[in-house]
Amino acid sequence: xxxxxxxxxxxxxxxSVYALLALGFVIIYKATGVIxxxxxxxxxxxxxxxxxxxxxxxxMLFTGLTFFVSLGAAALITAVIALIVExxxxxPMIGRPAFVVAIITIGLDIxxxxxxxxxxxxxxxxxxxxxGLQRTELLGxxxxxxxxxxxxxxxxxxxxLVWFYRYTRYGLAMRAAAFDQExxxxxxxxxxxxxxxxxxxxxxxxxxxxxxxxxxxxxxRQLWIVALVALPAxxxxxxxxxxxxxxxxxxxxxxxxxxxxxxxxxxxxxxxNFAGVSPYVLMLLVLLAKPYGIFGTPEVRRV
Amino acid sequence: xxxxxxxxxxxxxxxxxxxxxxxxxxxxxxxxLLGSNGAGKTTLLRALTGLLGIHEGAxxxxxxxxxxxPLHRTSPEKIVKNGVxxxxxxxxxxxxxxxxxxxxxxxxxxRPQMADNLERVYGLFPVLAERRGKVAGYLSGGEQQMxxxxxxxxxxxxxxxxxEPTLGLAPLMVEAIRDVILExxxxxxxxLLVEQNATMALSVADHGYVMxxxxxxxxxxxxxxxxxxxxxxxxxxxxxxxxxxxxFRDTKHYRRKKRWSA
Numbered sequence: 097x098x099x100x101x102x103x104x105x106x107x108x109x110x111x112s113v114y115a116l117l118a119l120g121f122v123i124i125y126k127a128t129g130v131i132x133x134x135x136x137x138x139x140x141x142x143x144x145x146x147x148x149x150x151x152x153x154x155x156m157l158f159t160g161l162t163f164f165v166s167l168g169a170a171a172l173i174t175a176v177i178a179l180i181v182e183x184x185x186x187x188p189m190i191g192r193p194a195f196v197v198a199i200i201t202i203g204l205d206i207x208x209x210x211x212x213x214x215x216x217x218x219x220x221x222x223x224x225x226x227x228g229l230q231r232t233e234l235l236g237x238x239x240x241x242x243x244x245x246x247x248x249x250x251x252x253x254x255x256x257l258v259w260f261y262r263y264t265r266y267g268l269a270m271r272a273a274a275f276d277q278e279x280x281x282x283x284x285x286x287x288x289x290x291x292x293x294x295x296x297x298x299x300x301x302x303x304x305x306x307x308x309x310x311x312x313x314x315x316x317r318q319l320w321i322v323a324l325v326a327l328p329a330x331x332x333x334x335x336x337x338x339x340x341x342x343x344x345x346x347x348x349x350x351x352x353x354x355x356x357x358x359x360x361x362x363x364x365x366x367x368x369n370f371a372g373v374s375p376y377v378l379m380l381l382v383l384l385a386k387p388y389g390i391f392g393t394p395e396v397r398r399v
Numbered sequence: 400x401x402x403x404x405x406x407x408x409x410x411x412x413x414x415x416x417x418x419x420x421x422x423x424x425x426x427x428x429x430x431x432l433l434g435s436n437g438a439g440k441t442t443l444l445r446a447l448t449g450l451l452g453i454h455e456g457a458x459x460x461x462x463x464x465x466x467x468x469p470l471h472r473t474s475p476e477k478i479v480k481n482g483v484x485x486x487x488x489x490x491x492x493x494x495x496x497x498x499x500x501x502x503x504x505x506x507x508x509x510r511p512q513m514a515d516n517l518e519r520v521y522g523l524f525p526v527l528a529e530r531r532g533k534v535a536g537y538l539s540g541g542e543q544q545m546x547x548x549x550x551x552x553x554x555x556x557x558x559x560x561x562x563e564p565t566l567g568l569a570p571l572m573v574e575a576i577r578d579v580i581l582e583x584x585x586x587x588x589x590x591l592l593v594e595q596n597a598t599m600a601l602s603v604a605d606h607g608y609v610m611x612x613x614x615x616x617x618x619x620x621x622x623x624x625x626x627x628x629x630x631x632x633x634x635x636x637x638x639x640x641x642x643x644x645x646x647f648r649d650t651k652h653y654r655r656k657k658r659w660s661a
Contacts, residue, residue, distance in 0.1 A: 268500055282551075286474070
């Protein structure tokens with residue numbers, strides 16, 4: 097039983113990072129009606145930025161503070177990069193079919209990734225952080241500290257997002273624009289700035305997710321592949337649902353960690369490393385049963 | 400004064416929707432704009448509030464002025480900031496948001512005065528105040544129209560453009576909307592009222608315009624329009640004959656007369 101709970105916690109820890117990535121996808125989709133495939137590149141960029149900022153400021157602060165300051169700086173810088181990308185490549189495409197814009201984001205993803213990889217070099221760049229792979233005891237369960245940090249980060253960010261969407265002027269404007277752009281325009285909401293803001297938020301979330309991911313093994317050129325796991329997460333939760341993104345991300349993390357721990361004993365005929373495939377198998381099953389995801393709106397409109 | 404002068408609007412580079420429309424909304428007045436479907440009333444409103452762009456339309460000649468300053472190259476959000484607001488046809492409330500959230504979105508450009516305006520709108524529409532936390536999609540059609548108007552009042556506009564506010568509403572609701580329009584006007588907001596319900600529109604308006612196929616064909620004080628034989632026949636459904644019946648010859652007369660010389 098203890099073993100099971102530990103696996104569950106590990107899954108929730110990894111799933112928290114997936115949830116952060118999935119939230120970025122959903123925020124952009126809700127505001128613009130387009131899935132942005134540039135999220136993996138932004139995630140990689142965020143992690144790379146952290147790996148440069150942290151050593152640069154590390155001499156004056158102690159490790160914990162260094163980590164969080166550089167995490168904030170990375171989120172900010174990546175948000176600015178996302179803003180620039182949106183302004184240059186996406187804004188001129190307003191009004192074009194959604195799939196055209198989606199294809200453009202694939203191109204953007206490749207371009208940004210090449211640039212970001214150029215800053216990585218051959219090996220992995222470490223991200224200095226206070227916990228590494230250390231474990232701690234929590235109610236008798238052994239759990240990696242970095243997983244606890246991820247869960248905590250997700251909780252804080254979800255709370256901040258709920259507050260933002262419910263009570264702030266721009267949060268309300270974003271919800272209104274997602275629902276009816278013309279009606280939002282007549283309220284004095286600038287739809288262009290709503291688009292920009294959604295990209296900036298998604299960029300910041302991607303940077304935080306990337307940095308949290310890279311705390312274990314550092315930033316290498318393959319880090320972005322992990323971001324693709326956010327796709328099963330958003331399809332599981334529904335493309336246009338924030339709570340769906342969180343639950344989908346956590347579910348994918350738990351399934352992956354469960355399969356990773358138990359598949360070797362229970363179903364050895366599936367071979368090694370089936371855990372890596374399991375999110376996509378889960379996605380296929382969900383698509384067969386509920387094509388719009390568990391929390392998605394059945395009639396997804398194109399905005 | 401909000402005015403359009405010789406406005407020509409083209410959709411998709413080919414469809415000529417307005418052909419030289421001039422119209423004035425003086426400060427503090429109610430102006431009615433009548434016309435059948437496809438006459439260009441909504442296009443005119445879009446030109447006034449900068450919404451042509453998202454419909455692939457463009458002003459090709461003439462322009463829109465607010466107090467003598469050109470407005471037609473301004474973005475929709477700037478126009479709202481300048482105090483010109485439109486209530487779209489078909490209400491278009493954000494049905495997934497609560498009533499209060501709808502009103503708060505309406506206050507996007509006037510956040511500092513939000514508390515005062517919220518009080519004022521709730522005073523204008525007590526039914527909204529009672530249900531402020533409820534989801535807007537569950538309101539009746541008339542209540543949604545009230546919400547749409549209230550939402551527009553949240554930035555305290557100087558000019559309110561209403562596109563068919565009584566569309567599909569019960570007669571009692573039409574009365575209520577009419578009273579609200581008068582009340583809004585009394586507190587200093589000029590109103591441009593686009594309506595198919597000519598009786599209601601002319602009963603509150605100071606001045607009236609009649610549009611047909613992209614042109615203004617009549618431009619008279621509302622009282623004069625109410626007396627006009629053509630308006631009485633085509634828009635108010637009142638026939639001059641004693642028994643209210645018409646012969647075929649009169650129908651042909653109708654067709655001929657429908658082409659007013661502008």
